[in-house]
Amino acid sequence: MRIGLYGIIGVYNFGCEAIVRGACQLIRRLYPEAQIVYFTYSYDYDKKALQDLNLEIRPIELKATFWDKVQHKIKVKLNSERCGFYFDYDSIIDSIDMMFSIGGDIYTIPRFLREQTTYPYYNSLVEFCDRAIDAGKDVIVYGASVGPFGEYQKAIDYYKKNLSRYKMIICREEESVKYLNRLGLRNTCFFPDPAFQVKSLDRTALQPKYIGINLSPLSLKEIYGKHSEETYVNYAKMIDSIFESTHIDILLIPHVISKDEMDNDESFLYKLKVLTKPETQQHIYFADWKGGFLGLKPQLKECYLVISARMHCAVNAIDENIPVIFLSYSQKSVGMCKYVYGSGKWLIDLKEAPDLIVPKILEMLKNRDEIIDCLHNRNSEINRYYEDHITDLEKLLSK
Structure with a gap:
């Protein structure tokens, strides 16, 4: 079985590095025979940073014309649920058997937007996972805080409808689980943040300065x-x-x-x-x-x-x-x-x-x-x- 890791830009964000490392540990415990494939927008940096991990790293190659970008921007502005991508998402989805959606703040809406009466809520990761599910692939969220989505009902309904299709949403703190449960989602559970499993070899305390x-x-x-x-x-x-x-x-x-x-x-x-x-x-x-x-x-x-x-x-x-x-x-x-x-x-x-x-x-x-x-x-x-x-x-x- 091939399990894909998708959802972050790259491990130049050291929190994302911790999530990738922790996700690999968890997957190898749950699916010992699985091959892990990590998809990244920052291939050169990530390949070097993660060279000690036994996983396949594949670059996401972006290709878009000026008009592709204009059309995409208009669709996002209109909160269209299918805005498309600047890469061949089908080839990624077809290459794996299961998808782990990884990241930290990947399913939330910034506070300054939530303070408005209406606001944009389209999420490209939601669309990608929705397409993966349409293709018959299970999607599991791991290592994320999910929500809040504010008071705008269209935003709430958008996330609720799409997240309900995921096989499991593994939240890193109980607040997210409680929030999603209040929205009526039951495909949730708690498990500690992946970063807690990324340990240093030397645990000796040092003199603080x-x-x-x-x-x-x-x-x-x-x-x-x-x-x-x-x-x-x-x-x-x-x-x-x-x-x-x-x-x-x-x-x-x-x-x-x-x-x-x-x-x-x-x-x-x-x-x-x-x-x-x-x-x-x-x-x-x-x-x-x-x-x-x-x-x-x-x-x-x-x-x-x-x-x-x-x-x-x-x-x-x-x-x-x-x-x-x-x-x-x-x-x-x-x-x-x-x-x-x-x-x-x-x-x-x-x-x-x-x-x-x-x-x-x-x-x-x-x-x-x-x-x-x-x-x-x-x-x-x-x-x-x-x-x-x-x-x-x-x-x-x-x-």
Whole structure:
């Protein structure tokens, strides 16, 4: 059996790298004889980054004329359910027997859109999976947070109708399961985020010397719709206030290195650094991201705590028993914070972070040893859950 992995642009997003790695582990447990085929838009980078995995990597080759793009844009604007693709989707679907739809925020609608009365809701991944199901292939969602879809009934109906056709929606946090159940979907279950299964070989604790910070342009776009100079200044001032209140060096942690400036953490964080005070800049360092998700682990272990907008940056630190403050801009961070800590205590809305972050940091530093003990116990529980319930998941998928 050939099982396809589809749904992400590439593993230059280190969270997507973790999902691919974790998905491969799960599939090999569930379907030991299966051949895994990963389809990517970033073939050259991904082939190198994933060379240690035993999987076939196939490039998605985009081909589109100017008029193809114009027609596609019009269809998306009209919320057409079949807008088409710029690649040969039939050849991908025909080459596999089952599809794992992978990704993190792949089935949701940004907050700034949901605040409107009507908004676009077409999702190319939904269309691709719908076509795969039409071709007789089972589709399983894995590693995702799903929803919310807002109050626009057409958007709700669109997702509800299409997601009901999937064989299973394996959500990474209970909030998504509850939300989908409230919509009437029952083809859902919970299983821990794939990133929790991507372990470093060296689990030795390191002496902390930084406060780690991950901020992303995409997260700000999700809540504001667009960036302004004032937005940059506000978050630069936040970094100033963190250093001035703690006198601990700052480690800026890029977690997505994209060609798209609106999704590139590194260039965004450099802009913020330039806007901080000169005395703060002398105490700001950048994490070396070239080793990807696994390469960041030893650097995360050098942090007293990590403040993270990117959820998989947070999970990466948590898996190393490093305390994390989640900066929330979507469903995923809310659900994951509750899953890890049992409450939303260590969660701050990203919009409110410049005003609320310092007291939260000081409280976390004061209780750091206790929180580390809690994380150590929670990580053990997560690992036990994975092992204890994988047979249940196998039975569920065999129905």
